[in-house]
Amino acid sequence: MLGGLLALLSAATFAFETAAARRGVLTATVSQGLSITVPLGVPIFFVIAAAFGALGTVFGFSVEAIVYLALAGILHFVWGRYCNYRAAKAMGANLVAPVQQASMLVTLALAIWILGEHLTPLRVLGIGLVILGPALSYDRSHRRQLDTIAGAPVETDAPKVFQPNYAEGYLFALLSSSGYGVSPVLVRLALENRGLEASLSGGLISYVAAAMAFAMILLLPGQWRHVRSLDRGAAKWLVISGVGVCFGQMLRYMALALAPVSVVTPIQRLSLLFRLYFGHILNPQHEVFGGRIIAATVVSLAGALALSVSTEVVQSALPLPDWAKAFLNWHWP
Template sequence: MLGGLLAVCAAATFAFNNASVRRAVLTGSIAQGMAITVPMGVPLFFIAALVTGNLAAVMGFSPTALAALAGAGIMHFVWGRYCNYRATRAIGTNLVAPIQQFNLLVTLVLAIWLLGEHLTPLKVVGIALILLGPTLTMQKKGTKDRAVSHEKVTPIDAEKPAAFQPKYAEGYTFSLLSALGYGLSPILVRIGLENRGIGVSLAGGLVAYIAATAVFALVLVGAGQWSHVRSIDREAAKWFTFSGVLVFFSQLFLYAAMSIAPVTVVSPINRLSILFRLYFSRLLNPRHEVFGGSVILATVVSLLGALALTLSTDVVQSLLPLPESAVMLLNWHWP
């Protein structure tokens, strides 16, 4: 249950992060955003590990664990984040979200194949409900442009047209590429943390961020983007910094969840971020997103799915007087 709760917290903060990124990329570039958000994780995880007394755990990781955590950091914070930023800028947070559900399929297949995890009826029902929830928000929208409001919320809104024009080819391509990175990284995190507990997950997050920062720095310098990064405007810098803090907390919760709960539980629950994004995007970016309806219904359905994932078969059997056939069904697992 604790692992599921941590996964929900990770989903909520990750969704808030995506909404703030959407605001930032209206005026800032992808390189500028990554130059702020990726390195920020190093001091934040360092402080968290130091304050909790888990900094020394970095030296206790095996070479395999260090390689897995470094790979997770590179795949998630460099590859996945770059592709996510490109997709978000092209088509908006809410159109990116459904496509990125593909990362759950990648994660589940790899968790069963590499980690020896299995699916149970409760997990299958939970995953199905979580995947169903966001689809309830997808409705066909007309192409009529909205009139420009006379009330401008921020300087950004004063300079941008009210109607957002998505770039679908770019957005869908980079959504799929980000899904591959985000789908592989939980497997590497689970391998790297070696079931050593929540405290050690802070040290694991530090290793992942150090590796990601080193790789991104090499790419940034090699591409000659340093002067461009330094030219970021104040508004974009503010939102990227806010995003960096949010994604730190998201990863803190996620690594903690991965350290104590199976990937087949944590990753599906983390998909709740798709619904949380709708609320945060409505709050932060009402003029720059494509919104669907039935959000409350979708949220309820997905939360029921999250509950199903966190319940064990023993708890269900203790709460409900089930016939023998139902008990046998609950105890089934694959593979």
């Protein structure tokens, strides 16, 4: 019960920080956004790890595990987050969400290849739904309407209509899926059969590696001056996002310590629906809403659930005939 509640709070927190980040990058550049949210994770995770007495477990990791955690941090917090911010800036977080479920396809492929997991009928269904979701979100009539508005005379008193850049948005949403999809496998390789304390210290290692990698980027000519030109309004929302994502991760770790992955992961996918709610509150003029977006989100959510839920859970929850059980038990390889 408590584990499920923590997972739900984690999903809501991730959705809120996504909307806050979207608000921040309205006026800030992507690199300015990273300059706030990536380094901010280090002191927050340090304090959390110290509070749980987890700092000592850092020295218990092998060199191989530290490399996995460092790579996961760079791929997730720098590469994945950069592409995520770029995609959200281009077409809004609501349109990005269904596309980013492709990260689960990357994770599944690597899990089959590296971790010896299997492809099942539920996962095949999930793959189909995850692919279908983004296709539903693209509205050609809306695209033509925006083109008409763009060519019309400008009325200074009329509110500016948000015009999503689908090409850039879809490209970087898919690229973010590569980072978000690979990092869970690397984390699992490093933290398999370890407890909550090791998970927190592992998160600290990942954030430190990400901050160091981003610091190298700041050494490039003009980058430090550029990130320092961030305006206060955008900085406020980016700080909120950075704090939110760290606490979302903390709630996720606590949920996983109290409840099975098969329970926590599906509940966390509800973040897709929470995004619509927080996006409507924080960014009503800078997101795309409507029936197609809701349908795409629900279809992608169903696909994510199908990829997350194990066959055993379905069989224990539903009174299935023998032929259905035999079908669900099929796997490859």
